[in-house]
Amino acid sequence: MVKRYNSKKIEQLIYNIYKGYGFTEEESQEVAHMLIYTDLIGIESHGVQRMIMYDDFIRNGKIRVHNRPEVVKETDVSAVVDAHFGLGQLNGIYSMRLAIEKAKQHGIGIVTTRNSGHYGIAGYYANMAAEEGLIGLSSCNSRSAMLPTHATKALVGTNPIAFAMPANPNTFIFDAATTTVPQGKIEVYRKLGKDMPALWVAKDGETPVNSHNDTKDLDALRDLDSNVGLAPLGGVTEDTGSHKGFGLGVIVEVFTAILSMGNTSNEITPDDLSVGPCQSFVAIDPSIFGDKDAIIAKFSAYLQAIRDLPSVSGKPVIVAGDKEAAAYQDRSANGIEIDDKTLAEVTGIAKRLGIDYAQYVD
């Protein structure tokens, strides 16, 4: 069952847990803010729900609590960060702050980060730049999950692209895997016992796997050597644009793993603690191109023209960021949604760390 919980109290609980792991007060605040933000904008799959996975990683040494990101190469407009397998969220926040600083001083900053960890939603980091009045982009790679067009084996990650830019009334936030859907979406459909559209998962290159009962094939999605994989955005044939999603996935590898000389998707294996995903962070100051207010006003007017289009009955045209803004307003007022299983996981972690959690989840 899903219940609503006060976001401020849960944020405080997360803060205590991360302090319990050994992170500093400031770091624990940053992680708590990041995870709660994710739930506040309605992406429940990637917020509090992920804490049990991070807890596993902290306990098995995949996330190294005491390692900190280090700049290994730098120019006025760029940096390469080695994250030394520290917490993905802290690497992300550190790297995007560096990109923002460079953008404020020199107009543009591009930071690419290797040996990182799972950093949650890419959109959070892109939005950090937007909150400073800048354009932000962030991407990450992952272990192989996407089938290159015609291939019978996956080799590219789910490789999301996030882009954020200030606009009125809502910040434009785009955050999308370059596969048609991310892995998590498949899991949600399986849990719900729902069949999937044909363009999500394929076997032997082109055969759709779309019944939630295809247990063996769907389990094989997690097996790096299997003949099952996620379809790129655009499906598995050139006719539907498969090569486009595939190409975009490769471009994400460039900005994350290739430029940082980190691990490409095919080098990331879940059990190897000496490899990790790579991420990229870009900030651009619109004022290097013109009057920032005028640029944002022009963008806002364009987005409004899109919202105002006639549409299919009952289905309004939604601009990226609008759903998230509505969810943020709702959840800030009425609480974030946490299911019983997730709550039990989080309170279990708290208990183990000796944290009195009752006051935060009443």
Add this chain to the structure above:
Amino acid sequence: MVKRYNSKKIEQLIYNIYKGYGFTEEESQEVAHMLIYTDLIGIESHGVQRMIMYDDFIRNGKIRVHNRPEVVKETDVSAVVDAHFGLGQLNGIYSMRLAIEKAKQHGIGIVTTRNSGHYGIAGYYANMAAEEGLIGLSSCNSRSAMLPTHATKALVGTNPIAFAMPANPNTFIFDAATTTVPQGKIEVYRKLGKDMPALWVAKDGETPVNSHNDTKDLDALRDLDSNVGLAPLGGVTEDTGSHKGFGLGVIVEVFTAILSMGNTSNEITPDDLSVGPCQSFVAIDPSIFGDKDAIIAKFSAYLQAIRDLPSVSGKPVIVAGDKEAAAYQDRSANGIEIDDKTLAEVTGIAKRLGIDYAQYVD
């Protein structure tokens, strides 16, 4: 009928035609090189075949032969160019050279260009950077053609994203409309009398238009106020990722029209000579991130691992740029492919301009 013609001779013919229009020797060389390159890599729809359209535009004043691009705002890493409705190709070459110069000096260059014209394939400009050992990106907007998810009327352009990066044995060149297919592909299927896949064109938001006999609906694609439009990459429903192609299309509007304060797709009408598309040009020097040779070697090895994947029988895994490299080799040796109609159009232009064309098309 399609015949093969010597690319060097046709390039000379194009050069003479552009000189005949009043462009300088250097400019005419640049345009001829750009158009021939397009045919050499096998994109016949956008090379010599487009000369008749540019000829119309030059004659009706949409392309202003004597106008030159002008930098209206500049920093070390960025510029805004007002193209004053000069020839799109020359604006593109000028703007990408500026981005390359900035990247060579400061690591990164971003140029956004307004009041431009049709500039051919975006990949040409991205590849200009790759030829200098840099990463290149280019995008352009166009009049409205894409249906935002759920909308019954188009409002975003076909808005391609091109990305090029040096690699061995072939430069990686990605060049893709953010619609599932560009307008030209629909025209090719109509000419051939072939029906189209369901995800290409939609009517009233979600109804596929896929018979080549749907003349009225397919003609309506060109009507800005019609209820027919091109599907974004990912189709017309969220299930298949429609919102992703739509979002990417909007991001292209930002880098082209919004940052340059030019015309967004909805402001571009074909008959209005005082509006024009916008373009963006990005160059990034990989050596700001590390050893350039090592980065290119790592990228090349990753692409080779993709090529080496097992695949659907008879369908190899093709990396972006491989098809183009093979076509370039073939057409350089055996000639570019020109159909009779296009040849007649080009020789017609030459005749009108008093150019002795016979020696170039024998």
